[in-house]
């Protein structure tokens with residue numbers, strides 16, 4: 058049976074790592090690609106990046122931050138449960154090349170998304186420096202995995218509870234101030250972070266790729282719900298991306314579009330939490 | 345004498361003239377006010393007596409023109425004659441020789457420009473309701489007869505994969521399975537049926553009916569794999585070389601919605617019709633928050649376009665609670681590509697039509713939500729390539745129109761995954777696969793295609809016709825091994 062969760066564990070508060078049986082996807086996926094999944098029969102389709110894969114046991118790894126109804130529902134599933142629907146790998150793979158010195162900047166759960174790309178960049182012969190940002194110490198994830206795959210890991214926390222106090226942009230500035238020539242930057246995380254990095258590197262002319270997290274439905278290019286404005290043109294993030302040149306992205310359009318369903322998301326989450334509180338059984342795939 | 349016996353007698357007694365003089369029977373409908381707030385089917389279907397009476401109107405022409413008007417050439421007079429004889433199973437058996445999804449086609453085919461257009465009665469009276477009789481026969485069978493396994497030839501050891509589960513693939517698969525092939529349909533989404541499930545709304549095509557029809561195809565042995573994106577999960581070449589398929593049929597549909605590329609189109613509150621309808625139909629957003637996917641509900645919704653997709657969107661908006669649901673179309677009603685029935689139903693439901701009008705810009709508020717459309721008035725000029733008169737903007741006629749939601753329903757391009765992932769397949773400049781309509785053969789050996797991915801936007805019945813044509817040539821190719829374009 059496909060889509061079986063073979064392993065699931067929290068790696069930080071509200072952040073869970075899943076290993077899921079999906080042999081076809083495991084074999085085909087490339088860094089930068091994602092899956093779309095639904096947790097139950099009336100569930101929403103949500104995109105989640107493939108953080109890792111194991112061809113031998115036919116599994117993929119995803120790392121999920123519980124922020125709303127679907128991700129929190131998903132994070133209640135454990136080993137032995139099934140994902141109702143799982144499709145992929147979707148999106149264009151990251152452009153991997155030998156650039157020279159690369160800085161991978163990631164924030165929050167974006168670190169999970171950056172992991173496979175950082176690894177591929179390293180394998181392509183780049184010097185890879187990783188900057189991981191988080192609000193606080195508990196939310197720094199996959200530091201060890203990142204350290205194993207890159208040349209250097211720099212941590213920043215907003216509250217200074219771990220690593221350097223400050224934002225990822227501060228750490229990047231320090232690197233540049235040290236006189237390090239940076240040839241390529243990958244930034245994955247919350248929009249404000251990706252925007253800040255892009256603004257910072259624009260005058261320096263350092264190529265900066267960002268991974269856009271627009272709201273998706275089919276993720277096959279059929280609906281246009283995921284569209285964003287890049288270089289003044291409309292793109293469909295699911296088939297044209299998710300990675301784009303950060304200097305071309307109109308972040309304000311994306312910021313607005315992420316908020317389209319803010320009221321409905323609240324309603325949905327409230328209902329789910331209420332159901333959980335009342336001890337209602339959460340919807341699962343029944344075998 | 346029972347009513348049915350009476351009707352049979354009537355058929356024998358009436359002269360041609362008298363038959364033709366019977367008025368075209370009226371389709372019973374759900375009340376127009378009531379149905380504005382539900383998604384139940386609008387047309388309720390003929391009962392047996394009405395169907396027989398309608399069928400008696402057919403004068404069974406010696407040289408019937410209706411058959412040529414049908415893209416799959418159903419023997420229309422023959423099935424109608426069965427209905428007027430009260431032999432409803434006999435009727436559906438005849439239809440099914442040529443049409444695998446009669447309950448669907450009876451509901452959504454544009455009969456008024458096909459079989460019913462050529463019906464001789466139409467010259468003096470109104471044409472026979474061929475589509476409604478087709479639907480009647482199909483519904484009757486569903487209600488009264490258990491599924492019967494068609495004759496299936498012994499397995500011949502050859503495997504065919506089909507991409508997409510729309511009407512083109514479903515038809516192609518149904519033929520191939522009967523001829524002994526091992527047949528698998530791969531569908532990218534989590535539900536089967538293509539546009540029939542994600543596009544056409546419940547109030548025109550109940551999903552339970554579609555499920556049943558697809559269930560029957562599954563019973564014949566066709567395998568279905570959902571959540572499988574050919575090109576991504578496996579490529580066409582991998583299907584051929586690694587998974588051992590001998591031929592491939594691509595029925596991947598249209599996809600990629602067009603926008604007008606006018607300022608403000610990416611504002612919050614502007615949907616493509618595909619997204620709007622997919623959220624409601626496939627994701628069941630009308631049932632939010634029981635279903636997890638939301639949709640924006642607004643008091644004033646404007647839909648841009650004049651086709652079936654626009655009608656489906658605007659009528660959906662009404663049902664979701666819009667006080668004003670408005671169609672903006674740049675030509676006049678006469679040029680609207682939507683079916684007459686849909687336009688009439690829309691009007692009955694209180695949909696407003698603002699014709700000879702097009703948006704040229706959307707204006708947003710401070711939070712990035714659309715609040716107005718800047719529109720321009722049009723007049724009709726000379727006919728264009730489509731034969732319809734070209735709309736020409738009237739200078740200085742611009743005006744502002746308050747809106748809360750906009751739905752863009754101006755057509756679809758081709759599915760982008762196909763040209764992206766099968767580089768050696770010849771496509772035209774719009775990304776549609778170039779295939780011979782007489783055989784379904786593409787530029788790539790062993791690969792066939794049909795339906796919207798080839799034709800651009802077509803119809804259910806044309807997609808089904810393509811599937812059938814391709815099945816025949818797949819059979820020929822796999823029997824002879826000869827690939828000749």
Ligand SMILES: Cc1cc2nc3c(=O)[nH]c(=O)nc-3n(C[C@H](O)[C@H](O)[C@H](O)COP(=O)(O)OP(=O)(O)OC[C@H]3O[C@@H](n4cnc5c(N)ncnc54)[C@H](O)[C@@H]3O)c2cc1C
Nearest residue numbers: 103104105106121122125126127128270271272273315322
């Ligand atoms: C290409 C891509 C890769 C991603 N990878 C990861 C990952 O590896 N790990 C992870 O935890 N998250 C990832 N995300 C984000 C994840 O998809 C959202 O957190 C999730 O959809 C939220 O759903 P929800 O119901 O839990 O929350 P909601 O309360 O519904 O939404 C919270 C926020 O998430 C976004 N969102 C909502 N619905 C969708 C949707 N259908 N598609 C996309 N975004 C949506 C919106 O911005 C919204 O404001 C990725 C997003 C994209 C586009």
Ligand SMILES: Cc1cc2nc3c(=O)[nH]c(=O)nc-3n(C[C@H](O)[C@H](O)[C@H](O)COP(=O)(O)OP(=O)(O)OC[C@H]3O[C@@H](n4cnc5c(N)ncnc54)[C@H](O)[C@@H]3O)c2cc1C
Nearest residue numbers: 508510511512532538539543574597795796802803804807
């Ligand atoms: C809203 C709407 C209303 C319509 N109303 C009518 C009407 O009233 N009457 C009428 O005759 N026609 C109507 N049409 C047109 C009609 O639905 C289409 O012409 C017809 O469905 C085309 O059939 P198809 O088999 O070519 O493709 P589709 O029905 O589009 O199905 C294609 C399927 O392939 C899947 N797919 C795509 N790519 C891949 C891939 N790489 N791997 C696996 N699967 C893939 C898609 O997810 C989809 O499910 C309407 C269309 C729309 C959108």
Ligand code: FES
Nearest residue numbers: 276278280281295
């Ligand atoms: S999610 Fe529908 S087109 Fe990208």
